[in-house]
Amino acid sequence: MPVPRARQITLTPTDRRKLKALAYSHAAAYQQVIRARIIRDAAHGYSNTKIAARQQVHIDTVRYWRGRYADEGLPGLADRRRTGRPPRFTPVQVAEVKAMACQLPAELAVPLSRWSCPDLAHEAIARGLVPAISASTIRRILAADTIKPWQHQSWIFIRDPDFATKASRVLDLYARTYDGEPLGVDEYVVSSDEKTSIQARCRCHPTLAPGVARMMRVNHEYQRGGALAYLAAYDVHQAHVFSHCSAKTGIIPFMTLVEKVMTQEPYASAKRVFWVVDNGSSHRGQAAIGRLTKRFPNAVMVHTPTHASWLNQVEIFFSIVQRKVVTPNDFTSLDQVEDRLTAFEQHYNATARPFRWKFTPADLEDLMARIERHEQKEQNLQQPPGCDHQPAGLAHAA
Structure with a gap:
C-alpha cells in the first residue's frame, strides 16, 4: 500500500513575513504560534514526523494544519467558526x-x-x-455595549451668562495676554484660592511604614485635633507658591495672603499683578476688586466664571497637596499640619515647573458650541409641533 506523501508547502514573501512574526510572537495565542511554526518547518522541507518531534505535537496535528494551509493559505490557520450552545435568551x-x-x-x-x-x-x-x-x-x-449602571459621574451645567467672556479672559492670561495685548516682563499672573477643612487626625496607633509584601498601614481610629484652612497663591508662569494657614477662611485671611505676596519683589514693583480667583465669599464681586485695588494699585482681580474653579490653576497644586501631604492624614496637632504644609511648599518651589495647561481658547469655542447645540435640541423637544421659536443663547442656560 503506497504511503501518502506530505503536502508541498510554498510560501509567498508576504506569508513568509507574517508567519515569521507570528512564530516568534509573545502576545499571540499559543495555538497560533505552533501552527505558524509547523507551516514554516514544512516550507523548509521537514517531514511530518520531524516537524511533530520539533514542535512536540502529534503527527496528525501536523498533517491537519499542513493540509489546511495548502488548501486555504494563511486564513486556513484560523479557528473555524463554531456554533456553540444555542442562546438561552432571545x-x-x-x-x-x-x-x-x-x-x-x-x-x-x-x-x-x-x-x-x-x-x-x-x-x-x-x-x-x-x-x-x-x-x-x-x-x-x-x-457587550459597555453599559455600567452601577457607576455614576457628577456634572454641573454652565449657568454663568458671561461664561465665555470670563473664561476667555483667564485663558488669555495663562497665555500671557490681556485685552488683546501681550503682557510685559514686569507683569505677573497669580492664581489663588483656599483649601478648607484640613484636619489633624491623630491615629490611635502609629502608622506603619511599608515592608516586604506589605503596604503602608494606617489605623482606622483617630482623635480629631481640629481643622485649618490653607490659602495659596500660585505664580502661573514662575511656578512659585506662596501660602498662609488660618483657622478659617474670610476676607482677612485672604488679604493676609495678598499682603505676603504683594510686599515681595518682583510683585511689589511690578507694573501689574493679575489675581485669578473664583467666586468664593472671601473675594467675590466688585467689592473685593475695589478692596484689592485700594490696598495695592498694581493688583488686578480677575474672576473665573461661576462654578468653574477648574479654570483656576491653583486647584492643580491643591490636588498635589492632597495626594502628597494630606493623605493619609496622621497628624498629632494643627501645628504639625502647618509645619508639614510649609515644608512641602519649600520642597515644591525648589523643583516646580509651570503646569502644561491644555485647555485652549479653541477648546472653549468647542465647549460653547456643544452647549448651544444641546440647548437647541432641548428646545426642539419641548416646543409643540408647528410653533416657531428662536434659538436660545448662553444667557438662558439652565
Whole structure:
C-alpha cells in the first residue's frame, strides 16, 4: 500500500513575513504560534514526523494544519467558526434587559439609587422579562455595549451668562495676554484660592511604614485635633507658591495672603499683578476688586466664571497637596499640619515647573458650541409641533 506523501508547502514573501512574526510572537495565542511554526518547518522541507518531534505535537496535528494551509493559505490557520450552545435568551429579551439597565430605578418604582447586576437579574425575573437569569449573565449582556449602571459621574451645567467672556479672559492670561495685548516682563499672573477643612487626625496607633509584601498601614481610629484652612497663591508662569494657614477662611485671611505676596519683589514693583480667583465669599464681586485695588494699585482681580474653579490653576497644586501631604492624614496637632504644609511648599518651589495647561481658547469655542447645540435640541423637544421659536443663547442656560 503506497504511503501518502506530505503536502508541498510554498510560501509567498508576504506569508513568509507574517508567519515569521507570528512564530516568534509573545502576545499571540499559543495555538497560533505552533501552527505558524509547523507551516514554516514544512516550507523548509521537514517531514511530518520531524516537524511533530520539533514542535512536540502529534503527527496528525501536523498533517491537519499542513493540509489546511495548502488548501486555504494563511486564513486556513484560523479557528473555524463554531456554533456553540444555542442562546438561552432571545434578542428581544436581551434588548429589554439593556433597556431596563438604562433607566433610573426610581422610574420603575424600585427603591434603589442605581442598579447592580444582582438587582437587575432579580428585577428582570420579577417583571417576567426572563424566567431565570444570573447576575453574571446580566454582566455579560451589559458588557457587550459597555453599559455600567452601577457607576455614576457628577456634572454641573454652565449657568454663568458671561461664561465665555470670563473664561476667555483667564485663558488669555495663562497665555500671557490681556485685552488683546501681550503682557510685559514686569507683569505677573497669580492664581489663588483656599483649601478648607484640613484636619489633624491623630491615629490611635502609629502608622506603619511599608515592608516586604506589605503596604503602608494606617489605623482606622483617630482623635480629631481640629481643622485649618490653607490659602495659596500660585505664580502661573514662575511656578512659585506662596501660602498662609488660618483657622478659617474670610476676607482677612485672604488679604493676609495678598499682603505676603504683594510686599515681595518682583510683585511689589511690578507694573501689574493679575489675581485669578473664583467666586468664593472671601473675594467675590466688585467689592473685593475695589478692596484689592485700594490696598495695592498694581493688583488686578480677575474672576473665573461661576462654578468653574477648574479654570483656576491653583486647584492643580491643591490636588498635589492632597495626594502628597494630606493623605493619609496622621497628624498629632494643627501645628504639625502647618509645619508639614510649609515644608512641602519649600520642597515644591525648589523643583516646580509651570503646569502644561491644555485647555485652549479653541477648546472653549468647542465647549460653547456643544452647549448651544444641546440647548437647541432641548428646545426642539419641548416646543409643540408647528410653533416657531428662536434659538436660545448662553444667557438662558439652565
